[in-house]
Amino acid sequence: LSLIFEHFLSQYDVSAKDIHVEVTESLLMDDIEKAHFVLRKLQATGIEVWLDDFGTGYSALSYLQQVNFDGLKIDRSFIAQTQQDNKDDSLVRAIISMAHNLGMKVVAEGIETQKQLALIERLNCDVAQGFFLGKPVP
Structure with missing residues (x-):
């Protein structure tokens, strides 16, 4: 490869x-x-x-120890729940902080509202991705 x-x-x-x-x-x-x-x-x-879709697999943290990733993408399922549950806000905050402490950049997937964008900006996420910002192009 x-x-x-x-x-x-x-x-x-x-x-x-x-x-x-x-x-x-x-x-x-x-x-x-x-x-x-x-x-x-x-x-x-x-x-x-x-590392894509971070947080949806069985043992993502062990992969962070074994593979020196340049960045990770927070799965949209965490972002979708941020408006309804403070636990998810805390999880997103923790993921961003952990990734930055490991020297990685972070993308938040699934940004669909201004509130979600404002949240990840406040949490110092590096990049936002989602329909709120633009639809995929061929």
């Missing part, structure tokens, strides 16, 4: 710093050692590796 990316970067004159690869926990669960090896090779070329 890392060779494919290296070939792509060379052939199309793309900078590795402009490429971010997102992986889910389910991908890591199959073979954590092999995944870790491949992800380190990608990072060695300058490609960032992010």
Whole structure:
């Protein structure tokens, strides 16, 4: 996989710093050692590796110890509940703080209201993603 990316970067004159690869926990669960090896090779070329849908899997915290992710994306299910439950506000705050303390950037997925955007801005989340900000384009 890392060779494919290296070939792509060379052939199309793309900078590795402009490429971010997102992986889910389910991908890591199959073979954590092999995944870790491949992800380190990608990072060695300058490609960032992010953990997607953080918090929805079985043991995301253990992956944060084993794999040196550049960032993580907070699953939309946490964001959707922030307006109804202070526990979810606290969880989002804790996830952002933990990720920053580990040197990672954070994306909040599923921003659909101004209140949600204001909350994640107050919590110092790095990036917001969701329909409130724009629909996906092909």
